[in-house]
Amino acid sequence: MPQQLAIIVLVDVGNALEMKTLDGNTYLFDNMRLHGSEGQGTGELVTAIHGSYWRDGSQASEQVLNWLPYSLGSIPPTVPRGYQADRARQTDQQALSELSAMVQKPPNAGTDATTQLTHIQQTIGTRVRSTKRTRGPAAQKVLDVTGNVISYDGSAAHSYPPPVITDVYGEAVDKKIMYPAEYGSPDMVTDGWYWSATVDSTRPGTYGYTMAIQLHRLLLQGGDWTWEPVDLTCESKIRISSEPKRNAFTKSGLGLLPIPPA
Structure with a gap:
């Protein structure tokens, strides 16, 4: 069964919109820190992916990446979708x-x-x-960060909508190392949509990829407040390692457990 790896993409939306870049305003985390991932909590995350193969060299199991974008300083994502x-x-x-x-x-x-x-x-x-x-x-x-409705005048602090990943591309995709796609889910936290990718773990190495992320700026146009989309990009990497499939108890090849006779 494929192993599910989660990558949190935490964006400081206010600073990113002001600086017009995600560099220095994005913080990436994954759940593989104890397995070799580097750069946790920074924009330089390298996600560790452990591939494995059978004795004949064929792929033993796939790895699946899931990207979850969140906004720093906004309403917590754990509140209900509605x-x-x-x-x-x-x-x-x-x-x-x-x-x-x-x-x-x-x-x-x-x-x-x-x-x-x-x-x-x-x-x-x-x-x-x-x-x-x-x-x-x-x-x-318009809501503030505490979830209260406010009468916005252009200066009050307000909660930004969560970032939206619109595409995943780059070296890892071009070389067919991973195959990304957008999926629908009843998960209330991800708002029904998320990006996921299956990774070919038979090809060890370090590969980069790019996420296209859409932020939203509150803008006054023609007397009406609107969310203006702002498209930016964020870079990250994956590092694939490969080793033979082993018995989790004996750390040796697959087979019967070494249980002595009664």
């Missing part, structure tokens, strides 16, 4: 309740209608218009 939609509905209902109460009774002493309407407007928050250019978020409200 979290933003739920928060938007809650603020709409709250604003309608406050507006209904305002209509049914006069403003409180010392509080005019303009002040109350301003408060309701802040409760509603800012809705972002969807565009056809982005593969990321659809029409939604």
Whole structure:
């Protein structure tokens, strides 16, 4: 059965958009640190991949890579997938309740209608218009890093949508070392889509590859706030080693366990 290797792609989206590069703003992790991976927590990750073969030289097992992109300083990825939609509905209902109460009774002493309407407007928050250019978020409200809906004015701190991997290519793909593809999954954390690749572990060596990553910048266009897509790239490597298939107990060739007779 293929071994599943996970690679976390953690992006400082705010700095990456400001600097217009992922260099120095991307932190890569995998679950093979104890097996030889190097550069954990940096942009220079080299993922260790242990290949194995049978006595006749044929491949014993495949290795599978899974890339999971996350945004640094945004809403945690562990919240439910429909979290933003739920928060938007809650603020709409709250604003309608406050507006209904305002209509049914006069403003409180010392509080005019303009002040109350301003408060309701802040409760509603800012809705972002969807565009056809982005593969990321659809029409939604702007949230801060704590998950609260905010009325965005261009200066307030807000939560960025998670990065979106749009392609995986480069040396490892050109040499047919790995075969990447995008898959759908019911996993609520990965939002239904993730990139995965099967690796040919019969060809030892170090190979580079490139990830095309799409970030989103909040931009005011024609009086509407929109998520503008920004496409950047990130480099990484895999290192494949190969050794004969062994018995996990005896560390020798496959066969019967050395259990002495009773």
